[in-house]
Amino acid sequence: MRNRPEDGEEGRLLTALAAGDRSAADRLVEQTYRGVYALLRRLSGDPDLAADLTQETYRKAWDALPGFDRRARFSTWLYRIAYTTFLNHLRRPRRLVPLEEKHEAAVPDPAPAADEMVGRDAAGERLRRAVLALPEDLRFTVTSLFWGELPVKEVAHHEGVTAVAIRKRLKKALRMLALTLEESR
């Protein structure tokens, strides 16, 4: 039997929120938004996009909160929304077109343009792309463990598998990444 992962401060805030204390929502945001932003920043490699997606993540979270069954930790649940928001951004890149953008700019291109890579070393960018090119289960495992900084146990709980399975996935992912990076060298 797994333990319920939702504990501590987060659990208290959720209970307060359920009881109608809206300020608890503020506190939850304060506690989690840095992590969400950092994850999206690492996923996207683009600070502006990461900020936009962070906002979008919370918008979706408020909408989806009535369905949150508190099986997972709030931060894990939020992480999953952020992750999916990012993937959807890749898949449906033209869904939101900022007003300032000219129509030429709305042509979808999941990979960042060369000028977006300013400030990132090429090796880091290659690694990021290699991670994004992993199969879904491996990609989720790598990004949640390293970039979402979730514990193995929590990822396993979310994925409905054992911690051993997650470690195996991680091993496989690292092997694939090593191969990909070796080939692209």
Next chain:
Amino acid sequence: MSRSSEREIARRLAERDELEPPAGLLDKIKSEIPPSVHIGTGTPDERRSPMPFQQRWLIAASLVAMVGAGLFALRVREQAPPLARVARAAAPAPAGAPSRQAAVPQPAAPPVLERLRGEDREETLVQPLQAPPPVRIPEPAKPAAKDLKSPGPIRPKSESGAAGRAEAGGAVGNAPSPAPALQPAAAPRPQPEEKKEDKITVTAESPLLDERRVATGATVSQTELEKVPTARDPWAVLQKTPGVMTDRINVGGNESGQQSGYVGPGRSGDQAVWSIDGVVITDATALGSSPTYHDYDAFEEMQVTTSFVDTATNRLSTFVVALDTGSYAASRREVAAGRLPASGAVRVAEFVSAFGGAPVRQDVAIRAEGAPTPFVQGPRYRLLRFDLRGRAARLKDARVEVELNPEVVERHRLLGEEGRAAAGERGVTVLYEVELRADAPPKGRIATLRLRDLGVEGTLDLSGLAPTWEKASPEFRLTALAAELAEILKGSPLAKGDLAEIARQAREIARSLPKSAGAAELADLAERAARIRGAGRR
């Protein structure tokens, strides 16, 4: 690949560079917290079985597979050797008609026949019937068959009367035919005791595994095929629909748990909607997974509609106003330079808004109009035009909601793309193509347009529809022509008109609206585009 490089990758993945969120992000997020936040109130502990759904499913599937395999093995065993199956209802061979089946027993009886004799024989009176000849095996132990010891070889007919029954011998496999020795069944010498003879009718079922035809592999019968699980989730069905593209490949249902992004003809992914029993369950919150796992065997019907939205299912259409009509100007520049614009650069919404109505004094005003057009998809289709005039700054970013009345409108589509409308200098124009219901009441509301942020709404009733294209206002016709031109340039499968016709109609409107330069401009654009396209084809 060495272990050290994997460790190196892990180290690099774990590197923590400074990723401080930009200033103001926290406030922005907080400002978007809705006034009341609802949260699932259930206590999380033991509401669920400790076993995850997928695992339970797998265990159930394994059990079914095991039981199935057991039954299958049992059946195969029953049928080996396959000829053991005896059907007793078949009729005997017509007398005197030797047939392929009525061959001879082998000198050394095959084990199958031995077994048949030992176990499966039946005593009956032979009835001479006109029916397909069964295989019959003489009863060796009967006194009347004294010449035939065991099922042994067929005797030449000169040998004895027993040959009269040789025709009934069973044939199994590729027995050489000693045809000259056979005596027809109608041979004389009826003896009272001969009327009673043992008859064993052997019919063979085609074996499940046909070893003669395949060296390796297997032949799987329809019975088995029907039991093979197939991908019958909505995504598998969706990707088989003509014109629909999904963003992931569903092989055998491996993507059932994920909502796919998908586009249909003339629609972008964000305009796609899916529903079950009329309830829209499109992944609005982009959680990336199906909101519920469905019993795919329970679906009685799946309906995929492309290009238009079923109004009964989804009566609300929303879009955001963006400030841009650049696509129209850019297309004009391209055509003036002798090139057709790239289809991706043509935005229907921007073409439409480039032909907005006259300015108004109010902050915001909504005009609505509708009529049949030469370009709609069928006789019950109408084009609706909503014209929002006002100060662009106020309209910009406004979220617009159009509610279609399902009692009047069967299905609808917003002309344009990306769930947005483009605002020109003076306002926003949007077009909807709707199919009216066959049983629509003579009077009634067609659609209501709301600008919730500004507290403004406008309605269009059936009485507001012009009866014919010609009776529609010149502004309406001009907008419709612009939209059609854009659809043609985009290469939309829903485009109906041709460039020359658009040019001709726009010229006509230009004559009735001498003050407006827009119509003449549109006519020029269509004419030039027609010429470029014509030159390209030659």
